[in-house]
Amino acid sequence: MPTARWTRRGFATAAAVAAGSLAYAHAEPERPNILWITCEDASPTFGMYGDRYATTPNLDRLAARGLTYRCAWSNAPVCAPARTTIITGLYPVSTGSEHMRSITHLPPSMPLFPYLLRQAGYYATNNVKEDYNVSRPDGTWDDSSRNAHWRNRKPGQPFFSVFNFEITHESRIRSRPHTLVHDPAAVRLPAYHPDTPEVRRDWAQYYDNLTTMDQQAAAVLKQLEDDGLAESTIVFFFGDHGAGMPRSKRCPMNSGLQVPMVVYFPDRFRHLAPRDYRAGSFTDRMVGFVDLAPTVLTLAGLVPPAWMQGRAFAGPRPSPGPEYLYGFRGRMDERYDMIRSVRDRRYVYVRNFLPHRSNGDHLSYMFETPTTAVWKRLYDEGKLSRAQKHFWEPHPPEELYDLENDPDEVNNLAASPQHTHIVKRMRRALADWQTRIRDVGFLPEEEIHSRSQGSSPWQMAQDNARYPMARIMETASLAAGRDIKDVPALIMRLAEADSAVRYWAATGLLVRGAEAVKPGMASLRKTLADPAACVRVPAAEALARWGGPESGSQALAVLLDLASVEKSSPYVAILALNALDSLPSKTAAVKSAVGQLKTDNAAWPARIRQGGYPQRLIAHILGQ
Numbered sequence: 001m002p003t004a005r006w007t008r009r010g011f012a013t014a015a016a017v018a019a020g021s022l023a024y025a026h027a028e029p030e031r032p033n034i035l036w037i038t039c040e041d042a043s044p045t046f047g048m049y050g051d052r053y054a055t056t057p058n059l060d061r062l063a064a065r066g067l068t069y070r071c072a073w074s075n076a077p078v079c080a081p082a083r084t085t086i087i088t089g090l091y092p093v094s095t096g097s098e099h100m101r102s103i104t105h106l107p108p109s110m111p112l113f114p115y116l117l118r119q120a121g122y123y124a125t126n127n128v129k130e131d132y133n134v135s136r137p138d139g140t141w142d143d144s145s146r147n148a149h150w151r152n153r154k155p156g157q158p159f160f161s162v163f164n165f166e167i168t169h170e171s172r173i174r175s176r177p178h179t180l181v182h183d184p185a186a187v188r189l190p191a192y193h194p195d196t197p198e199v200r201r202d203w204a205q206y207y208d209n210l211t212t213m214d215q216q217a218a219a220v221l222k223q224l225e226d227d228g229l230a231e232s233t234i235v236f237f238f239g240d241h242g243a244g245m246p247r248s249k250r251c252p253m254n255s256g257l258q259v260p261m262v263v264y265f266p267d268r269f270r271h272l273a274p275r276d277y278r279a280g281s282f283t284d285r286m287v288g289f290v291d292l293a294p295t296v297l298t299l300a301g302l303v304p305p306a307w308m309q310g311r312a313f314a315g316p317r318p319s320p321g322p323e324y325l326y327g328f329r330g331r332m333d334e335r336y337d338m339i340r341s342v343r344d345r346r347y348v349y350v351r352n353f354l355p356h357r358s359n360g361d362h363l364s365y366m367f368e369t370p371t372t373a374v375w376k377r378l379y380d381e382g383k384l385s386r387a388q389k390h391f392w393e394p395h396p397p398e399e400l401y402d403l404e405n406d407p408d409e410v411n412n413l414a415a416s417p418q419h420t421h422i423v424k425r426m427r428r429a430l431a432d433w434q435t436r437i438r439d440v441g442f443l444p445e446e447e448i449h450s451r452s453q454g455s456s457p458w459q460m461a462q463d464n465a466r467y468p469m470a471r472i473m474e475t476a477s478l479a480a481g482r483d484i485k486d487v488p489a490l491i492m493r494l495a496e497a498d499s500a501v502r503y504w505a506a507t508g509l510l511v512r513g514a515e516a517v518k519p520g521m522a523s524l525r526k527t528l529a530d531p532a533a534c535v536r537v538p539a540a541e542a543l544a545r546w547g548g549p550e551s552g553s554q555a556l557a558v559l560l561d562l563a564s565v566e567k568s569s570p571y572v573a574i575l576a577l578n579a580l581d582s583l584p585s586k587t588a589a590v591k592s593a594v595g596q597l598k599t600d601n602a603a604w605p606a607r608i609r610q611g612g613y614p615q616r617l618i619a620h621i622l623g624q
Contacts, residue, residue, distance in 0.1 A: 077256030096457025170244030479508030
């Protein structure tokens with residue numbers, strides 16, 4: 001059973017850590033201190049990357065002494081799943097923690113990596129943000145607070161310290177009043193953004209915030225220098241995902257996943273640096289956030305646990321560089337989506353498993369940024385170019401972008417005959433990765449939790465009886481393809497035993513619209529009584545849109561019932577409210593019924609309640 005297998009590995013890991021600690025106690029080799037300086041919502045728009053509009057002199061000086069990574073990916077384009085990747089050394093899609101502000105847990109034998117450092121004698125601190133989508137066991141950090149600092153350690157104790165700066169966060173782009181320093185007229189706008197005063201101002205303020213963060217980072221580096229620790233500390237600098245502007249943040253393309261990353265090794269620990277390390281140089285080695293935990297453990301002299309999915313890119317035992325990097329998007333606050341992406345050195349391939357959704361589906365927090373609001377208004381008025389419209393329109397099933405010739409990712413080459421072989425290669429690489437890590441995101445969020453009762457999503461995903469991934473993944477790929485010839489197969493799968501297969505079969509008919517719903521009408525009506533609530537939602541949405549008056553009325557009643565926070569789990573209620581909001585016209589009767597729904601349930605997980613997701617969806621349905 002998976003539980004027993006991972007428990008044995010846990011004992012092996014604990015034994016390895018203990019053995020390592022004993023080795024240090026006897027041999028007492030010098031160990032490096034490790035400092036992470038991180039910031040939020042920042043793309044590689046820094047001086048060290050050749051951006052002449054940026055004003056980042058302090059971090060540029062760090063880069064002049066260190067190694068700068070041209071291709072570092074956060075794996076997730078939003079903070080909570082990105083930070084979950086970092087702290088676990090695992091892809092959140094394999095642990096059920098991909099969805100924004102969700103909460104799940106790992107098996108006890110799989111601790112978060114700072115715990116392993118502490119067991120080896122390190123003083124581990126985090127100042128201050130966590131925001132993990134997995135529960136944090138006691139003992140993970142020595143201190144995780146605004147007071148956390150290496151200065152609180154025991155004399156001579158090696159440290160691992162994280163300092164995170166929030167000034168670059170999305171919310172600070174729109175913070176007013178603000179006196180601009182960077183000239184809005186001089187900013188380079190990406191091809192997907194319209195050229196308006198609001199957009200230029202937001203980008204200029206983003207760059208202003210980078211400058212402030214650069215000064216904050218300099219203050220920490222000065223503390224390191226003042227404490228006489230600069231020559232005994234390996235320093236990392238990186239952002240937690242792409243810029244906080246729309247079509248960067250939340251978008252698992254290169255614009256949302258590529259981050260700045262600089263690593264500095266003092267002479268004393270140059271033997272631990274990557275082989276291509278040269279002061280002031282760049283490296284083409286591809287690095288993902290999943291690689292950070294095993295890298296830090298290796299630098300500290302530990303052997304990373306076998307269950308970690310990343311690769312150490314520095315230390316005495318660095319791994320070969322990967323051929324591909326992988327990204328993902330699940331639920332973003334109140335909006336459900338499922339996107340996976342993969343890049344090599346030149347191309348980015350994107351697979352949209354819910355192609356009837358779009359990146360621009362109304363997400364209330366994103367719409368607080370002036371750029372988002374003016375961009376959507378211009379779309380509604382028909383005033384955008386082809387490249388600028390794409391964000392607001394339904395996803396294509398597949399996307400392919402040539403970063404060498406199209407760095408803004410606006411020319412989709414997925415249908416290009418000249419790129420067919422690249423699409424096939426990248427599609428296969430993505431599918432192989434999903435299979436290898438057991439991507440549990442093919443389950444509706446509700447079933448990630450219900451199927452893992454008594455264990456964890458990670459353990460559940462290893463058990464083919466509880467998670468028959470091959471059949472589910474095959475059906476999801478069929479559903480997302482939009483090919484009408486697959487309708488009979490999807491209708492047949494509505495009767496299969498596994499509820500996730502039925503969910504994707506119903507979703508596949510929904511994706512194809514009226515042409516698929518008509519032949520599937522009888523089966524979809526039966527599905528309205530499916531024992532799994534998550535299956536009823538896409539069936540009801542399809543019938544509410546294209547099922548005619550009688551079926552549509554019945555389907556609306558199902559959706560309204562499932563949207564009740566008193567009757568449903570948070571994941572089902574949010575899914576049903578998404579379906580109600582997607583209906584092209586909402587009658588007065590529907591609005592009246594939605595307006596009477598309660599918006600909170602005290603029994604729901606705190607992270608979900610704090611987000612206020614049902615409230616946001618109900619407000620949007622009511623046009624508030």
